[in-house]
Amino acid sequence: MRVKIFGSGGSEGVPVPFCSCHVCSSGEKRRRAGYVVEGGGLSFWLELSPDFRSQILEYSSFPDYFFISHAHYDHIAGISELRQSLLITPNSDILPKLLLPKHLVRFFRNISSFHSFLGEGFAYDFIHLKNSKRVEVIPLKENFALSLAKNVVVQSVNNIHCDALSTSLFIDIGNKRFLYLADAEKIDDGIYNLLEEKRADVVIAHTPFFSRKKGEHHLGIEDLRKLKARTILLSHISHKVGRTHGDLEALASSYSKRGKRFEVVYDGDEFLF
Ligand SMILES: [Zn+2]
Numbered sequence: 217m218r219v220k221i222f223g224s225g226g227s228e229g230v231p232v233p234f235c236s237c238h239v240c241s242s243g244e245k246r247r248r249a250g251y252v253v254e255g256g257g258l259s260f261w262l263e264l265s266p267d268f269r270s271q272i273l274e275y276s277s278f279p280d281y282f283f284i285s286h287a288h289y290d291h292i293a294g295i296s297e298l299r300q301s302l303l304i305t306p307n308s309d310i311l312p313k314l315l316l317p318k319h320l321v322r323f324f325r326n327i328s329s330f331h332s333f334l335g336e337g338f339a340y341d342f343i344h345l346k347n348s349k350r351v352e353v354i355p356l357k358e359n360f361a362l363s364l365a366k367n368v369v370v371q372s373v374n375n376i377h378c379d380a381l382s383t384s385l386f387i388d389i390g391n392k393r394f395l396y397l398a399d400a401e402k403i404d405d406g407i408y409n410l411l412e413e414k415r416a417d418v419v420i421a422h423t424p425f426f427s428r429k430k431g432e433h434h435l436g437i438e439d440l441r442k443l444k445a446r447t448i449l450l451s452h453i454s455h456k457v458g459r460t461h462g463d464l465e466a467l468a469s470s471y472s473k474r475g476k477r478f479e480v481v482y483d484g485d486e487f488l489f
């Protein structure tokens with residue numbers, strides 16, 4: 217199983233335009249969420265961020281599956297870029313599949329009548345993409361193990377995030393287990409139950425401020441201590457974290473112990489499990 221990081225930044229990315237904070241003036245660059253998981257002959261692209269265009273150009277091949285966790289701008293706005301790529305390219309015979317949690321299927325259904333009048337908005341773009349049959353939408357039923365190929369199974373669990381749902385995704389490839397723990401304010405019992413059955417080899421967890429911040433809707437590293445996982449990759453880092461990558465790496469490794477490793481990822485990182 218191979219995991220590639222194309223976007224390790226929080227919702228506003230790093231640097232934030234016009235910001236002169238310590239992190240933004242450090243020269244670091246983090247795009248919004250974008251990851252690839254490869255294995256078992258398949259590839260999964262996680263999240264469609266506003267930076268999708270530059271990310272997919274860097275990946276330079278087309279994933280078999282896309283997945284979106286929730287309806288926030290930084291996770292979904294890349295739908296418009298995906299539409300541009302698929303519908304505007306005359307020679308394209310690519311037909312990717314979009315794994316869409318049922319709450320997002322409902323979200324698009326509910327806003328479709330209104331947004332169909334607003335051309336070139338991401339909701340319109342999704343509807344256009346779907347109706348043009350250039351992407352196959354696969355509704356993801358929560359807590360249901362969906363077999364996609366021999367030795368490749370996905371399963372989703374919903375967490376609460378900003379009073380709405382945000383979906384995390386398990387990808388089992390052969391005997392390896394990957395968990396994408398997207399934005400969440402609390403880890404759902406469904407995730408603990410699945411990890412009880414089988415430990416994760418690797419987790420990508422969204423911890424924008426590294427530690428839990430009071431009143432914030434995201435997890436911190438403290439919330440991940442009980443997760444049954446060998447390697448936990450921390451991502452979705454906000455400039456508000458106030459620390460540069462080197463400092464964060466050192467801090468993360470101080471939380472690592474035998475059998476569980478924490479690491480802060482950066483755009484361009486690649487891991488083999
Ligand atoms: Zn986010």
Ligand SMILES: [Zn+2]
Binds near residue numbers: 232241455456
């Ligand atoms: Zn800043």
